[in-house]
Amino acid sequence: MDPGDGGPVSVWSAPSPLEVPSIRARREGGRLVVSADGPVSHWQAESGLDQALRTWAERIAEGHAPPAVPAVPPMWCSWYGYWDKVTEADVVDNLHLAARLGIPADMFLLDDGYEAEIGDWLETRQGFGSLERTVGTIREAGKRAGIWVAPSWSGTGAACSTSTPSGWSATPGRATCGTRTSPCSTSRIPGRPSTSSRCSPPCALSGSPTSSSTTATPGRSPGGARRTWTPSPPTGAGWS
Structure with a gap:
């Protein structure tokens, strides 16, 4: 006071x-x-x-804080330059640009825009290119590849919203994952072009589709999550 x-x-x-x-x-x-x-x-x-x-x-x-907090290495993120129109070529161009200018970006993060629709995380957007090739190019350069996913979001036009795959139900206003049911609210997600449904985490995180390269941990907060691939150690001239 x-x-x-x-x-x-x-x-x-x-x-x-x-x-x-x-x-x-x-x-x-x-x-x-x-x-x-x-x-x-x-x-x-x-x-x-x-x-x-x-x-x-x-x-x-005092007595509880770590002696030092490690600095997070610099990273490149596609969102603020390309929004949801990012392509494989955009990522590769910036990867090469960083190498040419000596920018020490440790991770190249592919943000929203690669997926066919919010919720359809395993399908790439038409015109994006190849997700596997993008990740491979980043890793071959000795960098870490990151990807943005939001397991608790589903766009109204997503295939997972218009069909009833295992783990989801089409009950209006509810999302059922296995035996758990939680309320969903329809809201405008900032920066996203379509209206999406957002569900509470116990349902959405345990029942959302994930690829073999990512995992969804029950109990984590909903919304955007960063998932990364761990590459082999950097190799080649200029890397240490």
Whole structure:
């Protein structure tokens, strides 16, 4: 709490990340009443709100945070350059461009647009090219190949929405996967040209179709997920 008059900032927090109480603050007349349902650490900082928050983060992480957080290698993603009109040639052109300019992209990620329709992940869009050839070209260059999938989304024009393959039902407003049933809502997915149905994860993630190169883990959050192929170690001149 910053009093706003230049006075010390009061901080109430959990004593450690392993025990987190519910901390509530309410105004009663001219007083601020702080209550909690468990142990709370309380201290004051003289150097303002920003420093108080930095100090809190350092204290709460002490003994729990890793000594260092590894940096994520640079990567290239097709989405912001090509949206859902990406082609095999676009990916290969950028792969060669990165090599020519010495851009150290570790992964080349194929985002939305390769699939025939949201939900039809195993069928490529007409005009895209070959998914297998695209992945092979990336791996031959010593890079990792990534792919975007959204197991809990199904476009209204997708084959999996207009037919009833194993694991899906055509019941309006519901999606049934095996013996589990969960509600689906129809909504506009940002950046996607068609209206799609979005289902809750227990159903969608356990019953969605996946290829042999990807896996869907039950209990993970719905929406876009990144799946990657692990290549052989980089080879050839210029790689180390």
